[in-house]
Amino acid sequence: MNTENKIVTAGIVDDDEIFTYGFKKLTVIKGLFDQILHFSNGKEAMDYLTDPQNSNHLPDVLFVDINMPVMNGWEFNAAFEEIKSQLGKNIAIYNISSSVDLNDIKRAKSNPLIADYLLKPIDEVYLAEIARGLQNPTDKRRYN
Amino acid sequence: MSFSDGHKFSGESIAHIARIIDHIHLGIWEYNTDTKQVKWSPGFYTALGYAPGEIECSYNYFFEHLLYYHDKDAFLKATYHPRQGGSPVAHIRLLTKQNGYQWFESTTQKHDAADGPVIYGVLTNINALKVSEIKIAENEFKSAEIGRIAKIGSWEIDAATMSLKFSKEMFDIFELDAQVKMSVEEAISFFEPQYRQVLTNAIENGIKYCKPYDVEVLFKTAKNNVIWVRSKGVPVLDNYGRCITLRGIFQDIDSIKKKGITLQSSINLLDDQNKRLQNFAYIVSHNLRSHAGNLKFMVNLFEESPLKDDRTEIFSHIKTISESLSATMGHLDEIVKIQSEISKERKVVDFETIFENVASALRTNIVAADAKITTDFTDCPQIDYIPAYLDSIFQNLLTNALKYKHPNRQPVINCFTQKVGNEIYLVFEDNGIGIDLKRHGEDLFGMYKTFHQNSDSKGIGLFITRNQVEALGGSIQVDSTVNVGTKFTVKLV
Structure with missing residues (x-):
């Protein structure tokens, strides 16, 4: 990894333990992110983001599953929009799901807050691309 | 022929009258009951299509060869037993030369002549009249039959007087024995209350604005049977385009509508x-x-x-x-x-028995949760149901109530049946954590939908329960308040 690159923290918001384990493992093997936070539903993630103690440890990117108990992905998206301006950091949000329902895909993609909708199982190449863009913001700007 | 003195015709006139009679195919005959002598006028032969003298002029020939055997009785009755106060009349069929049997009107009169009692008679061909009469009767019968079979009546409202006329079939549909006279308002009062205004408006619009109408409404007959009927009305206009009559049909469509x-x-x-x-x-x-x-x-x-x-x-x-x-x-x-399993036989099952089985299978969970369970199946102790379904319904609802108990209090579960008319309800109440129906109401009975962070939530139980209940034509309803409890009302049948 290029030492000039910034430290990137990613968060995974998903109740599926196997997927979460795999996601973490994959990012370690591929060296995609420097740090991984895990929340098993939208509420846990929201509690973390709004806790002032964590203001210096906010993630750069969040991968948010749609189907979750307590607070699902849609509810998280809405709640995040409320607090977005009060966060000291620009956090990219990706929705992840195994749902191929066109309504779900449209709903996520039409939300300007959501960077993209990723279908499970996660495409490793695309995930690596996202990680690279976050490590090196100037690169991202060049390609955009 | 007897005329009063003042109106006596001369001999010449009588001969003239006879000629006229002969020319209009009116047959005249006379029969002396003593001498058995028979006389036929030339018109008699012509009426039957013969030339005078072409056939044997005798009582026997008339009776055996000309008169239709079916009409013999009628003829004899009219001839020998004349009614009082007028000439007896019989309608008989006679065989003509060319046209087969034709209908004739026979008028007879007794007269006592010098050589014995004589019967005079006149025969008039009434075939055309009789045939059309029969046709009219046939048509009337047919249309009455059509009305009866199709259960269609017809009616008319006179726009000027608002008087109402009914066909016979109308009274049958109204289940009224007598053909009573009815006003428009009285007729409308037979319709079910929610449709009376519809009919009143339809009739008013028909008469005022010449608007036809066609409605299907509920109607209560005189014998209190509530049936679906179709009422259709069309205006009949005068030359100025005003409605003079509202005419319509009225049909019993109960069986079609119910289907x-x-x-x-x-x-x-x-x-x-x-x-x-x-x-x-x-x-x-x-x-x-x-x-x-x-x-x-x-x-x-x-x-x-x-x-x-x-x-x-x-x-x-x-x-x-x-x-x-x-x-x-x-x-x-x-x-x-x-x-x-839906094709499996339904059986009469005991709510109490099934509940006991399920409760004993879940004994460990009940004890672990320290749940207080009360049941009351007295309102409806039994039901005709698929036993396996009822078993599964109890199991899922009880498991749910135990699983989602409130952490701060002892679970109290209340289970009872209710009978409302023919419908049987099973009610399951708990004082558990409840569920936010605004958020999850739509998904509550969905498969793999879980709303609580509970390790043994699988999201299959209520999905199965709803499918079982609905497969047998029932429905399931839920009321819940977060932190207060949940109530499932299952309409079993």
Whole structure:
């Protein structure tokens, strides 16, 4: 990894333990992110983001599953929009799901807050691309 | 012929009259009952299509060869037993030369002549009249039959007087014995209250604005039978375009309408089932896809991980996925079973017995939760149901109530039956954590929908329960308040 690159923290918001384990493992093997936070539903993630103690440890990117108990992905998206301006950091949000329902895909993609909708199982190449863009913001700007 | 003195014709006139009579095909005959002598006028022969003298002029010939055998009685009766106060008349059929049997009117009169009692008679061909009369009677019979068979009556309202006229069939549909005279308002009062205004407006619009109408409404007959009827009215206009009469039909469409309503409810049921199946297919594919996705993910990781410890852990996840896949297949089987068990025989089952079985199977859970359970099945102790379904319904509802108990209080579960008319309800109340129906109401009975962070939430129980209840034509309703409790009301039948 290029030492000039910034430290990137990613968060995974998903109740599926196997997927979460795999996601973490994959990012370690591929060296995609420097740090991984895990929340098993939208509420846990929201509690973390709004806790002032964590203001210096906010993630750069969040991968948010749609189907979750307590607070699902849609509810998280809405709640995040409320607090977005009060966060000291620009956090990219990706929705992840195994749902191929066109309504779900449209709903996520039409939300300007959501960077993209990723279908499970996660495409490793695309995930690596996202990680690279976050490590090196100037690169991202060049390609955009 | 006898005329009063003042009106006596001369001999010449009589001969003239006879000629006229002969020319208008009026047959005159006379018969002396003593001498058995018979005389026929030339018109008599002409009326039958013969020339005078062409056939034998005798009582016997008339009776045996000309008169239709069926009409002999009628003829004899009229001839020998004349009615009082007028000439007896009989309608008889006589065989003509060219045109087969034709209808004749026979008028007879007795007269006592010098050589004995004589019967005079006049024969008039009334065939055309008689045939049209028969046709009219036939048509009337047919139209009455059509009305009776189709249960259609006809009516008329005179726009000027607002008087109402009914055909006979109308009274049959109204189930009125006597053909009573009825006003428009009285007729409208036979309709069910919610339709009376509809009819009043339709008739008013018909007469005022010449607007035809055609409605299907509920009607209560004089014998208190409530039936569906179709009432259709069209205005009859005068030359100025004003409605002078509102004319219409009135039909008993009860059986058709009820079939239509049954059909519609079957369509709704099919529609619901279809939606459920579609939802089910979607859920299954989603669920299988997420397992399959994870499996692929883990297999890839397994290949990419060089460390033995990692590989062991990944493999344990692969095992978990394989178990989840089996569980999903098990759920699939359960759902398929709902459809296959529906054809199984219903039996009269005891609510108490089934509940006891389920409660004893869940004894450990009940004890662990320290739940207080009260039941009351006295309002309806038994039901005709598929026993396996009732078993499963009790099991799922009881398991739910135990699973979602409130952490700060002893669970109190209340289960009872209610009979409302022909409908049987099963009610299940708890004082558990409740559920936010605003957020989850739509998904509550969905497959794999879980709303609580509870390790044994699988999201299959209520899905199965609803499918079983609905498969037997029932429905399930839920009321809940977060932190207060949940109440399931199951309409079993």
